[in-house]
Amino acid sequence: MPLDHSVPTPLAAPLDPSRLPDGWTVAPAEPGDAAPLHVLLTAHEQVAHGSAATLLEQVEAVVAVPEGPFRHHLVVRDADGAVRAWATMHDRAAGRAVLALVLDPGLPDEVADPLAATLLDWAVADAQVLGRARGVATTQLDTGRYAGDERQGRWYRSAGLTHARTWLQMSRPVTPADALEGAFPAPHPQVRVRRVRRATDGMPEPHDLTTVHDVLEEAFTDHFNHREETLEEFLTRLREDPGHRWDHWWIAELAEGDAVRPAGALVGAVNPGRDGQPDGSYLEYLGVLRTARGRGVATTLLHTAITDAATRGRDRVGLEVDADSPTGAVDLYTSLGFTTSYVTESWHLDVPVDG
Template sequence: MRPATIGDAAAICALLNEVDLLEIGRAGTELAEIQTDLKHHEVDLERDSWLLFDGERLVGYALLWDESGGERIDADHYVLPGQLPGALHLFDLLEARAAERAAANGATRAVLHLHLNTTPTLDLDALRERGWRQVRRYHVLARALSATADPPPQPPPGVTLRPCLAEEDRRIAHALLQEAMTDHFDFQPRTYEQWVDDIGAAAVDWSLIWVAYVEGLGDAAVLRTHNDRASMAWISTVAVLRKARRRGLGGHLLHHAFGHYAALGRDRIGLGVDTDNSSGALGLYERHGMSLDYAVDTWELVRPV
């Protein structure tokens, strides 16, 4: 066991892709994602990260971070099959550290959240025995793209999109995201500076994030995407203010992403959606041709500090 360093990013990425192959049948983790996680300003690598080795081979990885400033703590945990004692030791460490961080925030308990594939390499019975429980399910949806089938769409009347090339528009996008996503499960308010750190702004292609202006309402929606996954283009967020919903804006933003990436030569696009989302996002995406690729559960542990 030892903490991770920035120099371990490639080895961690390789481990996660090995797990991906077992869980979803293909490598789905990009090096930039791991680098962003390890550089997160709310992670103290010496105390919030752990690498598990079997001899010289990296077989497990865990990371913990705190975006709430309160009781809510997030964690990642990956381990190869056949490593149950090591996997449980990683949980001992991250659960204890989560209690420390929640206590430092003045909270009386730590509420940990962890995302796991619905058929993970981890022993779920062992997880349940530790007190973890499933609290939410997310679907990763995907859709085939082609330049012929997905031309750039015509916007609804009074709607225009602009990319976030200017700092002013990036701040507008952040403000819209904070307002539109506030009722979503597990939403944590973020300042602009925290948000740009979360998304690894230095490596972000801002031309792939758009703000939607609606005549009579002003700026009312954000489409955030990125093009750094080998397997598919990715839609990170479709966020529409409550006052602008039921106008076809969400569907237009989807098809804008479809057309944009089809024109770039991408043949597949995906996104993740909370299956209990009260805004009806799952049904919207399915109506526009997206279908289940794989599913992920949010697991929760409540621990007194």
């Protein structure tokens, strides 16, 4: 069932501070915590992944807790007040609660292991809180790690989570030549791509937003771990991203005689450059209706996004794809010059809401 925004956000599940080391404290995240949380996340990414990609403004957007889908944060500080751990729960959709768990990589195992167990126990309890608000009997605790991060994997296994899926984080370089006429083959004669239309006030036309939502919901119905989102949930979540831009949303249509019907949709965002480097584009969603497949709709949408990135002076386009996608998406992206930058994993636990 969808969230009922007429009632207050349920309080996060409590965490027993007696389970923390002496003098350590736990509290909800506040907007002023963004800077130390960014430092913590950067250190985690450097150790687990080899480089840091998350910008301060992205952390600020998460900590801001905008109205919309439920988010719960816990920040753990040591006896000196230094941030040592951060856990975030996001009620992504009915029956799915997404956990982000970050611990200071400098913590020794004898401190980190029991702290991770405490936070994972809290996440299970909070998933139950969110599941009750949704009115579901069982909810999925969904979290992830960088492939090869054995410490995080050990924590998940100890908490009963299992590795559910592998994701390729792919990127393609973009050059000015990609913006030139003829850089890509002409699309199928029936395929047209246009941006989401804008009203006189600059906001997208509601009909087009509904079209994008409906196309993606139908296109991803048979994809791994799909959970239906309402239009409100979908739009609120995407608007939380500081890289969100309405002019990065496209609709593909099929023109068959006098009839024009939706065929696919692409939702993109800005991927900010670090340390003065150019921005990139990031493809949040690309979906094609089954009835429109086989006419190069996905390819045309990708060509459109790459051309747009080149026109804006960007140097790359990134995306995430299911390593085991049955649609052949990995082969499509590879054929267009995308290569795997790094690999992540999804880990899941089914949580009885009243268990």
